[in-house]
Amino acid sequence: MRAAAYLRVSTGRQAESDLSIPDQRKQIAAFCAAKGWPLVAEYVEPGASAMDDVRPEFQKMIERASDGDQPIDVIVVHSFSRFFRDGFGLEMYVRKLDKVGVSLVSITQELGTDPGQVMMRQLIGMFDEYQSRENAKHVLRAMKENASQGFYNGATLPLGYGLEEVEKRGNRIKKRLVVDPVEAETVRLIFRLYRSGDGTSGPLGVKATTCWLNGRGYRTRRGARYGVATVHKILTNPVYIGEWVFNRRSAKTQIEKPKAEQIVIAVPAIIERAEFEAVAATLKGNNPRVTPPRVVTGPILLTGLATCATCSGAMTLRTGTSKSGKVHSYYSCSTHSRQGKTGCQGRAIPMNKLDTLVTDHLVTELLQPDRLRATLSALWASRAEKAAEVDGRVGALQAEMTTAEERLKRLYAMVEDGVTDLDDILRDRLAALKLDRDRAKAALDRIRVNERPAAVIAPDLVERFGQLMRENVTAGEIPFRKAWIQSIVDRVEVDDHVIRIIGDKSSLEHAIMVGGST
Known part of the structure; x- marks a missing residue:
């Protein structure tokens, strides 16, 4: 009987202690020697759960045992729990091996093949599964308590954080997250690039931010180049505003758990909440399922903002050529273009004319310091009235x-x-x-x-924001100007004799608090 030994421990800590696996190897070798079975192979799985079959050495062993040359006659384990801790999985693989003439033997639970002993093996498998799930339940309960006290549970550290030993309880060292000054600067840079750009262009989207970092030699903690998914995860991770969530998702299914089961651990914040929320709003708005990419990155200043006052359809770019061969660009009602006069009577306006009207009006009528202060005062008065009612x-x-x-x-x-x-x-x-x-x-x-605390905006911040906006909405590259305009304008309605610039005072307040401080 040619035998293969399968050795396994559940955790990396057990593997590092180097006690269980040598003991399993010693006992299996003695058992096979007593039986006269030559050990032809050994498969070692350090730190792998037996609740599923996602184990490289396990799969390698099953594949080799199933080969046509039949190199293995028996797989020997210390106990059935080393092979599998799921009753269904145990029986499925036992039957799979049996079909190719390979048997499974436990040196501590020797059983034969008669119906009574097969039933005993199945009962052992069910008990092992129950015990594993009970252990997992108690371990999770202890980890949740550890997390509720603000301690680290061993997950992968987010970029920007390191660990600090806080106290020692018996043999266990309790640790908390602390800010890593070097990595924290990279995190702030990523948020700044996405929100405002590098000073020479407009806000860089997720992909552009990734390319910017890689092109200038920035690397992850492991020395790898940044990926789009990595940057997006950083931009959406609430840990950077001081909220690290433990037990958010199921480890196996990745399905989010109910909020009542999640534990929020307070950690030092790296990003201001206002900036994080602004980035979240931009990410949501830039989602292709919400806003077409042409609106976000297109070369037209008012794409996504200009609408027809009659049908509320988007005003999109059209071009025409005069008799002299000159190309003219103009905004035209998209509903009229698609459906004709049955959808909308339609209207068009030269692109340069509408762009100039909107930007000049914003500069002269809204972005002057006195006008900004008056607009904010009206907002605060309304808010104070609502606060009194509350x-x-x-x-x-x-x-x-x-x-x-x-x-x-x-x-x-x-x-x-x-x-x-x-x-x-x-x-x-x-x-x-x-x-x-x-x-x-x-x-x-x-x-x-x-309830939200009342906003306090210093006069110099209003002044600085107004100056910044006046400079950026009239000059520079289109994506840069578009981002600034979209931060305060919701839409631009084009009527026959009037252009209406519509926005929300709260959005203006938020833009001043975020943009004026950068």
């Missing part, structure tokens, strides 16, 4: 909650003093009061979650 609602909810609490206390006191008995009517009253209190408390919690 304050009134908060006061009413607090009064409701206080009243319910006082009534509950009085009823509890009456029961404790023996003034009344806790009958069904009183129970219903207590339940109703608790419901009123909890409803008021939940409403208060929602208001507090949605």
Whole structure:
């Protein structure tokens, strides 16, 4: 009987200790020697789970055992749990091996092939699976507790962070994430390139940012070139605003778990929340499923912004040639171009004329410091009025909650003093009061979650932003100018005798806070 030994441990830590695998090897060798079986092969799997078959050495062994020259007669393991810890997987591979004349033998659980012993093997497989899942449950519970205390659980460190030993509990060293100054600068650079560019061009999209980094010799922690997926992951990772999430996804299926099971670990932030949210909004807007690529990177200044006032269709670029051979470019209603007058009567305007009208009007009517301050003042006044209404609602909810609490206390006191008995009517009253209190408390919690601190924008920041915008919306490359205009303008409506530039004051405020500080 030509034998192959399969040796496995579950974790890298067990493999590093170099105790379990040598012991398995020694016992299997002694067992085979006693049986007179020559050991013709050995397959070692350090740090691999037996809950699935995603194991290179395991697959190599199964493939070799199934070869037509039949080099192996028996696979020997220390216990069935070394081979598989899933009952279904164990039986599937036992039967697969049996079809090619190879048997599986456990030196600590020797079983034959009669029905009773086959059933015993199946029971052992089920018990091993149960034990593995129970162990995994307890390990995850301990890791969640460790994470809730803010400690590192051993995942791959995000770029920009290192580890610091905090304390020692028995043989275990507790660690926390700290900012790596060198890598953190690279992270800030990636956000800056995507958001604002390198100073010589407009914002660089994910692919352009990747090319910029690779072209200037930037490399990942492992020395590899950056990829688009790597840069996108950095731009969307909330760890950079101080929120590292543990237990977010299932390790096997990668399906996101319910929020209640996720643990948010507070870590030092590298990126300001306002900048992270601005990048997230840009990523969402630049998603090809949301916005066509031509709107994001096209060479036309108002593509994606200019719309027809009659049908709300996009105004797209058209060209024509005059009798003199000169080419004229103009914005034209796309609905009219596709459907004719049945869709829209249509309108067109020379490209240079509309571009100049919009940029000149923004410069003279909105981006002057006095006008910016007046616009922001109107926004803050409206916000203050809404805040006063919210304050009134908060006061009413607090009064409701206080009243319910006082009534509950009085009823509890009456029961404790023996003034009344806790009958069904009183129970219903207590339940109703608790419901009123909890409803008021939940409403208060929602208001507090949605509350945002009042924005404070210094006059010099407004001045600097206005100057920056005046310079950038009128000169430079089209993608650069387009990005600045899109940060404050939602759309440009083209009517027969008037052009309407429409935007949101909150977007303007956000652009000043983010753009004015860069």
